[in-house]
Amino acid sequence: VVERTLVMVKPDGVRRGLVGEIISRFEKKGFRIVGLKMLRMSRELAEKFYSVHRGKPFFNSLIDFITSGPVVAMVIEGDSAISVARLMIGSTDGREALPGTIRGDYALSKSENVVHASDSPESAAYEIGLLFSEDELA
Numbered sequence: 001v002v003e004r005t006l007v008m009v010k011p012d013g014v015r016r017g018l019v020g021e022i023i024s025r026f027e028k029k030g031f032r033i034v035g036l037k038m039l040r041m042s043r044e045l046a047e048k049f050y051s052v053h054r055g056k057p058f059f060n061s062l063i064d065f066i067t068s069g070p071v072v073a074m075v076i077e078g079d080s081a082i083s084v085a086r087l088m089i090g091s092t093d094g095r096e097a098l099p100g101t102i103r104g105d106y107a108l109s110k111s112e113n114v115v116h117a118s119d120s121p122e123s124a125a126y127e128i129g130l131l132f133s134e135d136e137l138a
């Protein structure tokens with residue numbers, strides 16, 4: 001089934017110059033990029049984006065981190081995009097993510113883990129709607 005999902009290079013990934021590498025992996029895999037932008041998240045937007053994590057012990061540091069610099073958000077489209085993108089980014093904790101995944105290759109932390117991808121059809125719809133308007137999607 002063709003799906004769309006949101007992938008976001010986090011501030012650490014942008015700072016480290018990994019934007020091109022990350023976009024390239026999704027393109028080479030066969031996904032189509034249907035939306036792409038760089039933005040600096042406001043606290044308000046970040047709190048909405050991560051609203052499912054509100055109340056968790058790491059929530060405030062997560063918001064501090066994700067608003068610490070620009071992110072690059074993209075919407076990718078293709079067969080089973082949501083689950084395949086999750087496989088490609090690897091486990092949340094970079095120390096546990098398998099080599100060959102983006103976090104497995106580039107992250108050594110659970111909080112600064114380079115990249116985000118929506119974890120379900122509901123999150124994908126919510127996150128895409130938060131970051132992109134209809135006319136920004138090809």
Ligand code: CMP
Nearest residue numbers: 053058062092110111112113115116117
């Ligand atoms: P992400 O896939 O963007 O979704 C929520 C983020 O919260 C996650 O990646 C991590 O960056 C962060 N996160 C999740 N669990 C923890 C934790 N236990 N400690 C710190 N950060 C966490």
